[in-house]
Amino acid sequence: MTTMNNLRVGTAFDAHQIEAGKPCWIAGILHDGVDGCEGHSDGDVVAHAVVDAVLSAAGLGDLGSFVGVGRPAYDGVSGVALLRELRELIDAKGAVILNVSAQLIAQSPKMGPVRAAAEAALTEALGAPVSVSATTTDHMGFTGSGQGRAAIATALVDVGGV
Numbered sequence: 001m002t003t004m005n006n007l008r009v010g011t012a013f014d015a016h017q018i019e020a021g022k023p024c025w026i027a028g029i030l031h032d033g034v035d036g037c038e039g040h041s042d043g044d045v046v047a048h049a050v051v052d053a054v055l056s057a058a059g060l061g062d063l064g065s066f067v068g069v070g071r072p073a074y075d076g077v078s079g080v081a082l083l084r085e086l087r088e089l090i091d092a093k094g095a096v097i098l099n100v101s102a103q104l105i106a107q108s109p110k111m112g113p114v115r116a117a118a119e120a121a122l123t124e125a126l127g128a129p130v131s132v133s134a135t136t137t138d139h140m141g142f143t144g145s146g147q148g149r150a151a152i153a154t155a156l157v158d159v160g161g162v
Contacts (some may be wrong), residue, residue: 006158007098010056014048014063015150017141018033024109026149027102027132028080028121037149040074046102047079049153050122050130057157058095083125090143090157097128098156104134106149123128 007092016037024036027046037043060066066089067074067082090097100123104111111118111134122130137144 006160008057008157008159010053010155012049013152014045014053014147016043016045017148027118029118032036034109037096041077045149045151046104049151050100050102051082053153053155054097057155080125087127094160096158099129100155101131102153104151105143107146
């Protein structure tokens with residue numbers, strides 16, 4: 001049973017540099033014709049922020065403690081795969097992810113035309129509603145200059161017996 005004492009909020013931030021020629025996976029979907037983000041994985045800053053926010057809310061650390069850093073098994077792993085693995089962990093702990101809100105901070109790709117698809121991909125992988133929004137920094141800073149992308153996410157988790 002959900003009580004106010006069992007509800008926890010987690011907030012997270014992730015950022016990656018843009019890597020020319022790398023496929024662009026953002027918010028669980030491939031964005032054709034756009035350079036992706038560097039990283040050990042697929043560089044999906046939105047998915048990574050969601051993972052960190054859920055882990056934070058559940059009191060289970062962060063992405064580094066969840067999958068480790070520099071482990072060859074996670075070379076190129078997709079953000080969606082990480083969300084599915086996270087879902088299994090949360091379920092095993094007896095917690096329930098209630099919802100997540102994530103925001104991309106970047107000049108590209110444009111999320112409006114693909115928002116529904118992104119929300120569906122993330123929601124299916126996580127097993128909980130995920131809303132996606134996006135903003136720019138009006139060409140200021142590393143996201144505004146097109147050097148990188150960032151994302152923030154907030155998750156609400158019923159930790160139950162965790």
